[in-house]
Amino acid sequence: MQTRDRIVGVAASLMQERGVARTTIEDIQAAAGISSSQLYHYFTDKSTLVAAVIELQGQRVLDVQHLGLDRVTCVDDLWRWRDLVIGIRTAQNCVGGCPLGSLAADLSETDAVARAQLARWFAEWERILRTGLASMASAGQFIEGTDTDRLALALLAATQGGLLLSQVNRDTAALAAAMDTVIAHIGTHLTQAGNTVQHR
Amino acid sequence: MQTRDRIVGVAASLMQERGVARTTIEDIQAAAGISSSQLYHYFTDKSTLVAAVIELQGQRVLDVQHLGLDRVTCVDDLWRWRDLVIGIRTAQNCVGGCPLGSLAADLSETDAVARAQLARWFAEWERILRTGLASMASAGQFIEGTDTDRLALALLAATQGGLLLSQVNRDTAALAAAMDTVIAHIGTHLTQAGNTVQHR
Numbered sequence A, B: 001m002q003t004r005d006r007i008v009g010v011a012a013s014l015m016q017e018r019g020v021a022r023t024t025i026e027d028i029q030a031a032a033g034i035s036s037s038q039l040y041h042y043f044t045d046k047s048t049l050v051a052a053v054i055e056l057q058g059q060r061v062l063d064v065q066h067l068g069l070d071r072v073t074c075v076d077d078l079w080r081w082r083d084l085v086i087g088i089r090t091a092q093n094c095v096g097g098c099p100l101g102s103l104a105a106d107l108s109e110t111d112a113v114a115r116a117q118l119a120r121w122f123a124e125w126e127r128i129l130r131t132g133l134a135s136m137a138s139a140g141q142f143i144e145g146t147d148t149d150r151l152a153l154a155l156l157a158a159t160q161g162g163l164l165l166s167q168v169n170r171d172t173a174a175l176a177a178a179m180d181t182v183i184a185h186i187g188t189h190l191t192q193a194g195n196t197v198q199h200r
Helices: A003-018 A025-031 A036-042 A046-069 A077-090 A099-107 A110-138 A150-167 A172-185 A192-195 B001-020 B027-031 B036-042 B048-068 B075-091 B099-107 B113-136 B147-170 B173-187 B192-197
Strands: none
Touching: A003 A025, A003 A036, A003 A046, A003 A099, A003 B036, A003 B173, A025 A036, A025 A046, A036 A077, A046 A077, A046 A099, A046 A110, A077 A150, A099 A150, A099 B099, A099 B147, A110 A150, A110 B147, A150 A172, A150 B099, A150 B113, A150 B147, A150 B173, A172 B147, A172 B173, B001 B027, B001 B036, B001 B048, B001 B099, B027 B036, B027 B048, B048 B075, B048 B113, B048 B147, B075 B113, B075 B147, B075 B173, B099 B147, B113 B147, B147 B173, B147 B192
16 A cells, blocks of 8 residues: 555544544554654645545545445335445444544534535535435336435435434444434335335 | 533533544633632543533533423424424524534544443433323324334434534535424324324
């Protein structure tokens, strides 16, 4: 792995474990096994490193969403994505929050640039969900007047809240309840055609 | 106000603005206008002060929930609580997160005692929601088999996620979409009796 990537990866891990403020440049240098001059060769200050961490974590989180949501053809695909997300949290023993959500809570009030950068990643996540529901709508699966964009946003928010509560409670009950409830509500908007392709 | 209360109030404000790690004991002393010996008279270290801040913020957040949810008699009362929560966020221009959610994201991985303390406050919030839905169930407003406890937990998670996204995006769209979707889904479980008392 290139040095720059190693620095960003190490910084992302430490910031995810401790938060941004509790992670010093010295901690990152030590954990990455590099010198101060090497680090400053790539990053002029902590905020440029934080920006790189947000990009890395945004890409990681979105990769999972693409995996689960890029070919949504029916509501069953949303259930499979739900299983994927809950499976990941279960494998993590619910330790750590959503990397994007944690950075958002950490930085939104103290770093306006980071907040805007995080808002762009959440908008991208929202767009993936919207696209998934829109493709079901194009296939005539939703009853007329269904606001799939708003349902997509609700699903994102429910997932985020569930991820935060899974971190605090160290169990997935709230995450499952929230995702299940919103997906079930999406299910109440299905046409007969939409219900026919639904197998669960 | 007594000195101890003033210290905790100031610490809560600073920690809400900057996060716990960025708030030093010296910052709190200066903002509260007290000496180091006065502060240490009440709090032996930062972690006892953090515990007091969690209690204060927990009580504040729960006071709002009690106000909105203590006498839930029909789904309209949930809509009024939704309006209350969104009204508060709008008045705050979506600055700052949920005080409990922010502390949870900030402390869950670095302070196991704080995490457990925060989990108790979230459990109390969940209990208020469960009680509200249970009182509707007792009045015969939900169809048989409705799992009101799980709907309450979903509503809490959706609200938390919406609050976090309102902080990142500086608008209430995700909060409104999430609360509306879960309350609407609760509405799909109403009996005729439940629908009759529903006016919205």
